[in-house]
Amino acid sequence: MDFRATTEQASIRDAVRALCARFPDAYWRDLDGRSAYPEAFVAALTAAGWLACLIPAEYGGAGLGIAEASAVLEEINASGGNAAAAHAQMYTMGTLLRHGSEEQKRTYLPRIATGELRLQAFGITEPEAGSETTRIRTTATKRGDGYVVSGKKIFISRALQSDLLLLLARTTPYDELADKTRGLSVFLVDLRAAVAGGRITIRPIDTMINHHTTELFIDGLELPASALVGQAGMGFRHIIDSWNAERILLASESLGDGRWFVDRATRYASERVVFGRPIGANQGVQFPIAQSHAQLGAARLVRDKAAWLFDHAEPCGAEANMAKLLASQAAWAAANATMDAYGGYAFAKEFDVERKFRETRLYMTAPVSNNLVLAYIAEHVLGLPRSY
Ligand SMILES: Cc1cc2nc3c(=O)[nH]c(=O)nc-3n(C[C@H](O)[C@H](O)[C@H](O)COP(=O)(O)OP(=O)(O)OC[C@H]3O[C@@H](n4cnc5c(N)ncnc54)[C@H](O)[C@@H]3O)c2cc1C
Numbered sequence: 001m002d003f004r005a006t007t008e009q010a011s012i013r014d015a016v017r018a019l020c021a022r023f024p025d026a027y028w029r030d031l032d033g034r035s036a037y038p039e040a041f042v043a044a045l046t047a048a049g050w051l052a053c054l055i056p057a058e059y060g061g062a063g064l065g066i067a068e069a070s071a072v073l074e075e076i077n078a079s080g081g082n083a084a085a086a087h088a089q090m091y092t093m094g095t096l097l098r099h100g101s102e103e104q105k106r107t108y109l110p111r112i113a114t115g116e117l118r119l120q121a122f123g124i125t126e127p128e129a130g131s132e133t134t135r136i137r138t139t140a141t142k143r144g145d146g147y148v149v150s151g152k153k154i155f156i157s158r159a160l161q162s163d164l165l166l167l168l169a170r171t172t173p174y175d176e177l178a179d180k181t182r183g184l185s186v187f188l189v190d191l192r193a194a195v196a197g198g199r200i201t202i203r204p205i206d207t208m209i210n211h212h213t214t215e216l217f218i219d220g221l222e223l224p225a226s227a228l229v230g231q232a233g234m235g236f237r238h239i240i241d242s243w244n245a246e247r248i249l250l251a252s253e254s255l256g257d258g259r260w261f262v263d264r265a266t267r268y269a270s271e272r273v274v275f276g277r278p279i280g281a282n283q284g285v286q287f288p289i290a291q292s293h294a295q296l297g298a299a300r301l302v303r304d305k306a307a308w309l310f311d312h313a314e315p316c317g318a319e320a321n322m323a324k325l326l327a328s329q330a331a332w333a334a335a336n337a338t339m340d341a342y343g344g345y346a347f348a349k350e351f352d353v354e355r356k357f358r359e360t361r362l363y364m365t366a367p368v369s370n371n372l373v374l375a376y377i378a379e380h381v382l383g384l385p386r387s388y
Helices: 007-020 025-034 039-047 066-078 088-099 102-114 191-196 235-240 243-271 283-311 317-347 353-364 370-381
Strands: 121-123 139-143 146-157 164-170 184-190 200-204 213-223
Touching: 007 066, 025 353, 066 243, 066 283, 088 102, 088 121, 088 164, 088 184, 088 235, 088 243, 121 146, 146 164, 164 191, 164 235, 184 191, 184 213, 184 235, 191 200, 243 283, 243 317, 243 353, 283 317, 317 353, 317 370
Parallel strands: 121 164, 139 164
Antiparallel strands: 139 146, 146 213, 164 184, 200 213
């Protein structure tokens, strides 16, 4: 077993760290206060090619593996930034790459790689279906060669910042299906044209973090047959195929958050003097920080294993899910240890602890809640009876 990072991975981390240094805490704090999108940061990340690192070289990307993409996202969050502002492009693209036609890939991937087009929006969740994706009601009805789509989506992030939307819609009524995982299809939608034509209305949702998530109201959206990605009726499977990548990448963001918290808590607890000694000399302060550091180390090993399996085209569902679960929990433990170490100052926005605390909490809930991750481990890995 070789636990060392490759030279390439080490230099990727150095390069991303250098890029992030141009976007310090004050940059993210200001955006958070204004609920503004990190345009300059995403532009810099795109220009440097990091958002296209998973796109194969033949389509204009860097053709790197998930281990390298993980390093990119981890370093962003470890710098104090928030990779969630742009991460979806990495895993949403996977559905197009794996299941899109050659023509779709040649048309879109090179333009996504250069940043000419943004594929940042992923439209799955609906108000009535929630975590039960196979219950979605947004329907794509066949008309001529194409489809007409109507329905409603909720929590669709970055719809206002994206040119393209990867949309999951029903093509066969639920009641007509013997296998409920069938009957859904994936479409690549020109979001700008759909909004301009009045077929999609976007309504922002005000959330506790700066996340740019929205509701979509879709009314009579006409799509050509060429918008279908992969096989009609197999959309749920096509989406699932990108879930392992998503879990590994999100685990990496949590690990980055955790590193940021441990670093800040360690520094602050070493410097802040109360009762005549640094507060970090008290085990009540130092143990939670040390504990979360140990948890992060364990989660990192599972993430690294999941990434290795993924990059070697081995099954990695169990490891990818465990990595997401453990990393988000470790980051949350580190967040709480840091809140405690900072005392009242944790609540003052200028220290950024409360911002990162809010941001890291999301990973326990979205894009998939840890309960659903545990259900996967219990039911698909251990073979326990199904709850859903
Ligand atoms: C900021 C943000 C951004 C998001 N961005 C996107 C996006 O870009 N695209 C997109 O499609 N979606 C997005 N989502 C949606 C997200 O994926 C869902 O919120 C999430 O999947 C859970 O769905 P729900 O909120 O309807 O919860 P529900 O399904 O109503 O679940 C509520 C609670 O019950 C638990 N629960 C439900 N069923 C079970 C069960 N069988 N066993 C155990 N526990 C269960 C859940 O774990 C959860 O804790 C986003 C959400 C947020 C908050």
